[in-house]
Amino acid sequence: xxxxxxxxxxxxxxxxxxxxxxxxxxxxxxxxxxxxxxxxxxxxxxxxxxxxxxxxxxxxxxxxxxxxxxxxxxxxxxxxxxxxxxxxxxxxxxxxxxxxxxxxxxxxxxxxxxxxxxxxxxxxxxxxxxxxxxxxxxxxxxxxxxxxxxxxxxxxxxxxxxxxxxxxxxxxxxxxxxxxxxxxxxxxxxxxxxxxxxxxxxxxxxxxxxxxxxxxxxxxxxxxxxxxxxxxxxxxxxxxxxxxxxxxxxxxxxxxxxxxxxxxxxxxxxxxxxxxxxxxxxxxxxxxxxxxxxxxxxxxxxxxxxxxxxxxxxxxxxxxxxxxxxxxxxxxxxxxxxxxxxxxxxxxxxxxxxxxxxxxxxxxxxxxxxxxxxxxxxxxxxxxxxxxxxxxxxxxxxxxxxxxxxxxxxxxxxxxxxxxxxxxxxxxxxxxx
Numbered sequence: 001x002x003x004x005x006x007x008x009x010x011x012x013x014x015x016x017x018x019x020x021x022x023x024x025x026x027x028x029x030x031x032x033x034x035x036x037x038x039x040x041x042x043x044x045x046x047x048x049x050x051x052x053x054x055x056x057x058x059x060x061x062x063x064x065x066x067x068x069x070x071x072x073x074x075x076x077x078x079x080x081x082x083x084x085x086x087x088x089x090x091x092x093x094x095x096x097x098x099x100x101x102x103x104x105x106x107x108x109x110x111x112x113x114x115x116x117x118x119x120x121x122x123x124x125x126x127x128x129x130x131x132x133x134x135x136x137x138x139x140x141x142x143x144x145x146x147x148x149x150x151x152x153x154x155x156x157x158x159x160x161x162x163x164x165x166x167x168x169x170x171x172x173x174x175x176x177x178x179x180x181x182x183x184x185x186x187x188x189x190x191x192x193x194x195x196x197x198x199x200x201x202x203x204x205x206x207x208x209x210x211x212x213x214x215x216x217x218x219x220x221x222x223x224x225x226x227x228x229x230x231x232x233x234x235x236x237x238x239x240x241x242x243x244x245x246x247x248x249x250x251x252x253x254x255x256x257x258x259x260x261x262x263x264x265x266x267x268x269x270x271x272x273x274x275x276x277x278x279x280x281x282x283x284x285x286x287x288x289x290x291x292x293x294x295x296x297x298x299x300x301x302x303x304x305x306x307x308x309x310x311x312x313x314x315x316x317x318x319x320x321x322x323x324x325x326x327x328x329x330x331x332x333x334x335x336x337x338x339x340x341x342x343x344x345x346x347x348x349x350x351x352x353x354x355x356x357x358x359x360x361x362x363x364x365x366x367x368x369x370x371x372x373x374x375x376x377x378x379x380x381x382x383x384x385x386x387x388x389x390x391x392x393x394x395x396x397x398x399x400x401x402x403x404x405x406x407x408x409x410x411x412x413x414x415x416x417x418x419x420x421x422x423x424x425x426x427x428x429x430x431x432x433x
Contacts, residue, residue, distance in 0.1 A: 020145050021157045023203045028161025029168075030095075030196025031138050034102050034131035036169040037109070037189055038062050038124045044174065044267040044277065045182050049114025053268060057393025060264040060386060062121065065128040067383030069136050073375030074230045076136045089205030091144070094137040096200055101130025103193040110186035134196075139378065140371035143362055144206035155358040156300035159351065163292045168192060171285030178277045233369035234376070240366070244425060248364065251418040253380045255357055258320045258412030259350060260385025262405060265392045269326070269401055274334035283339050288347040295351030308360050309423040315353025316419050320412025322346040327405035357381070 036042075039060075046056050076094050080086075084093035105127035112119040142154050169189060176185035238245045270280045302311045325342045332338050361377045388411070395404045 021154055023199060024142055024154050024157040025161035026195060026199040027138050028158035029165040030099065030199065031135055032162035032165030033169055033192055034127050036166055037106060038128050040263060040267045041169055041173045042124065043264060046114050047268050047271055051114050053393040053397050056268060057264060058390055060389040062124045062128050064386045065125065066132045067379045067386050069132040070375040070379040073136045073372045076133060077371040091137050091141040092200050092205055095134055096197065098130045098134035098137065099193050099196050102127055103190045105130060106186055106190035110183045113182060136371050136375045139374045141206055143365055143367060143370045143374065155362060156296055156355055159296045159355050160293060163289055167285055167289040171281040174277045174281040174285065233372040236366055236369060237373055249380055251422060252377050253384050254414040255316065256381055257385045258323060258408055260382060261388045261392060261411055262323055262408040264389040265396055265404065275339065279336065283336065284343050287340065288343045291344050291347035292351035295348035296355045299352040299355040303356060303359055308356060308363060311356040312360055313419045313423060315356045316412065316415045318349030319353045320409050320416065322349050323405045323409035327402050330401040330405065
């Protein structure tokens with residue numbers, strides 16, 4: 001069984017004062033900003049644009065880009081960008097390139113909108129692809145920039161920044177859309193990409209444990225690169241984890257199935273229930289932000305004291321259970337007090353579970369293959385949920401919100417059972433560094 005190092009609360013809190021830990025909050029903002037803009041905030045725009053619920057549900061498949069980023073992670077790990085890599089280094093150069101794609105895609109979304117669904121979907125795809133690429137490079141930076149003992153703090157700081165970005169892209173975008181327009185809202189969101197750009201220009205490139213083999217355009221060169229950058233990370237993981245490898249991968253795939261499956265229908269649900277965009281911004285986004293941060297910091301402290309597996313179990317149970325509260329909310333009249341209770345539970349559990357899961361995935365990663373292995377884990381984390389969520393609109397239209405949230409809760413059971421089983425096994429092998 002795992003054991004956690006015994007350190008004082010003062011030592012735990014001082015970790016958050018380290019410059020690289022602070023920088024991770026800003027990089028977390030950069031990572032989180034695009035997500036809602038191609039997900040739930042976009043669904044609110046589509047709902048007001050009189051797009052059918054079934055079509056809105058299929059827009060969730062734009063997010064599958066996040067779930068297949070492992071396919072190009074070896075390129076991000078190995079390919080040196082002209083000029084940029086020489087100036088900034090491998091990680092920072094790819095982050096900056098991805099940020100440029102995000103800004104361009106958001107501007108294109110602003111000038112298309114629901115009236116041009118095909119153009120809007122292609123612009124959203126550019127944002128999602130660039131965002132997923134940024135995630136690959138930021139995750140690698142986060143793991144390589146700090147010693148393993150500080151990964152919990154790096155994760156918590158990243159989650160904090162990510163949640164601030166969700167607040168901006170959620171409540172902020174809705175406020176701007178309510179009082180100005182959706183176009184101006186998305187243009188302002190594009191300008192916030194500068195937060196990440198400035199951060200990546202100021203931080204230092206981390207020292208890598210392994211020098212990537214460069215891609216050479218010859219048969220032997222490509223084969224050597226493929227063996228080192230593509231198959232090497234997967235082979236190392238399966239050899240190290242042995243009989244637990246496949247179970248771990250299945251667990252990663254189902255852990256977020258419950259909350260991702262319901263997430264695409266959250267804003268349409270609030271609007272259909274009779275809540276205004278301002279209500280959603282005030283409660284689901286603004287108030288929910290503070291509840292998410294509370295859950296994240298509670299989990300961060302408990303990971304230090306308990307290790308990873310117990311907080312992971314608590315998070316799995318909490319995330320699945322909150323779907324039952326949404327099912328109950330669907331049967332009630334639109335009262336703000338009811339929404340506050342459900343949002344409190346949902347966001348505390350979401351922040352708690354996300355922090356535990358990021359720490360768990362980081363513990364599985366070999367720092368010699370950071371980008372590719374973590375991309376594998378994070379891709380598996382979202383792919384099943386993104387696929388299932390594509391059918392969420394069909395479930396809502398044919399059965400209703402109550403039945404939809406009950407199904408979403410049941411989707412959390414496999415994660416609960418698997419984390420209990422993994423917690424009873426010998427601690428998975430730690431990567432050599």
